[in-house]
Amino acid sequence: MPHSFQNRPRTTSGADASASLEILTAKSQWLRRTLFEMVMRTRKGHIPSCYSSIELLVALFYGGVLRYRHGKPNDTGRDRWIVSKGHAAMALYPILADIGFVAESELAQFTKKDALLRMYADPEIPGIDAISGSLGHGLGIASGICLAAKQDSRSQRAFVLLGDSECYEGSIWESAAFASHAGLDNLVAIVDRNGLSIMGRTEELCRLGSIEDKFRSFGWEAVTIDGHSYREIAEAYGRVGRTGGKPLAIVANTVKGKGISFMEGRSEWHNRMPDAAQQERAWADLETNCISH
Amino acid sequence: MQAKPKLMRDVLIEEVFSRAKRDKNLLFISADLGAESLDAFRAELPGQFIHPGICEQNMIDLAAGLTLSGKTVFTYAMASFITARCYEQLKVALGAMKQPVTVVSVGVGLGYDDAGPTHYTTEDIACLRALPNVEIWSPCDEESAREITSECCERPAFRYLRLERPALPAVYQGNFRAAMSAGFCEVAAGSDVAILSSGFMLHRALAVRDRLRMEGTDAAVIDLFRIKPLSARALLSQLERYPLVVTLEEQCLAGGFGSAVAEAFVDYGVQRPLLRLGLPDRYFFENGGRNHVLEKSGLSVDTIAERIAERLAPPARRQSHLPSVPTLSSF
The missing domain is CATH 3.40.50.970 (Thiamin diphosphate (ThDP)-binding fold, Pyr/PP domains)
Incomplete structure (x- = not known):
């Protein structure tokens, strides 16, 4: 049965709130259900790409990592976040509504004619710091943001969510080299390592190998974690700003479609919509908690 | 000096x-x-x-x-x-x-x-x-x-x-700032034909003007230095007085400088002859330098002047009832 945005779990608002595991878990469930409802309404959007990133995003916003003020998207000093893997950019929308950056009523309008919330995000939407939809831009743009902050002696950081398949793009490695050389320790790349691109498994299609090793060889601090474990995510986010002048790459092993059993790890669901029976099964799956500990 | x-x-x-x-x-x-x-x-x-x-x-x-x-x-x-x-x-x-x-x-x-x-x-x-x-x-x-x-x-x-890579002689004498908002400037007056160009080729247009003058043709040269956005209405109004308009560019013709002017002609319903001169539709591997490639492409000062003179000639004197081959494939 459809879930309502109003039923979201409450946290104390703002970035100071370091929510308990229980609350984060509830947020995960709320975000997955809200996104499912949004996508089903117009049958537009990419559920599996969002679902592998849910815990990574929830922990960023509600785990006391990001610095922002509720309802203040234009606060120039706030941290920046870029979901560079554009298919998952919509996963930010319920969060942006929750933190008072966009009106809650916009969620029901997602992808509807002339509505604010588009399939891929762009900075006309409050709280979206860079355009997405074309892979390989977010890390370079974030590097510019971080360099400007360094030049101006501001403590601002930028967090970029990359897809593992996005790491095929050469521009990612151009940016990785620069960020390391420039000592951008205020830059954090989070790689959603779900192992799938649209046409299949990355390691079978064109091997990516160890993304952690790749970033480390570019002079980054790098770590690999379980991207559905709040404990491991918190540990990794705890390293932000403690990297000895290096940018930080967090490679998060995840499951594409995590939370809906028949979508998990299945590339064919990237752009497919469930029929009525499958929707019933999906809602049932979304009743249960899917995160790892 | x-x-x-x-x-x-x-x-x-x-x-x-x-x-x-x-x-x-x-x-x-x-x-x-x-x-x-x-x-x-x-x-x-x-x-x-x-x-x-x-x-x-x-x-x-x-x-x-x-x-x-x-x-x-x-x-x-x-x-x-x-x-x-x-x-x-x-x-x-x-x-x-x-x-x-x-x-x-x-x-x-x-x-x-x-x-x-x-x-x-x-x-x-x-x-x-x-x-x-x-x-x-x-x-x-x-x-x-x-x-x-x-x-x-x-x-x-x-x-x-x-x-442009090379240093180019002065065209403006303290008057560019005043012309800047229009996006173009008539840098040499004339009455028989207007040659629109920019950058390096603007200097070639000025040389073509001198060459045409020797034959009694009076060409104006317009520096279209802002190619986008084009001040189409103002530019077309400026061009009204010329029986022939020529665009001269160091680009392949598809979609380039001349195309911008041609599109403005079509969009505003201007029915005036327009001669687009530019590079042929190919890549350039040959040695010999910039001038050599331009010459081989029909863009030497003499050839440009000849092509303009041909378009200005009464139809009976033209080699064909159609203008020069537009694709420049003969070069």
């Missing part, structure tokens, strides 16, 4: 440098294209000079991140590499996100003599024109290069600035 003209890139760098000394938010990024004038900038303002590696894609995305954070940014590289190589970044990070970065393109057209098709940009106007939100500027001398640079510093926008 006139002072030796400066290289356009030196004019730009000196202008940005002098302003950057007073404005720490003014940044210059070069993807490994050096210049002596840039060495002084790097030495004195190391924090405002950025070398991103030979990484044009990252350079443009990085620039967007910097302007998003309130910086004024110039990106600088050889023309062929700061256009096609990072076209996607120009479109997405600067065009779609409306980021006010000045993209400085050095050595446009066949400017890198003998370097061949990898270094020539015979399509940059067509490519950049296709992007919404960009302005395209093409200075022809020191004064115009300096004034346009100054505009880029004072009123940042997504601008594509086409710099």
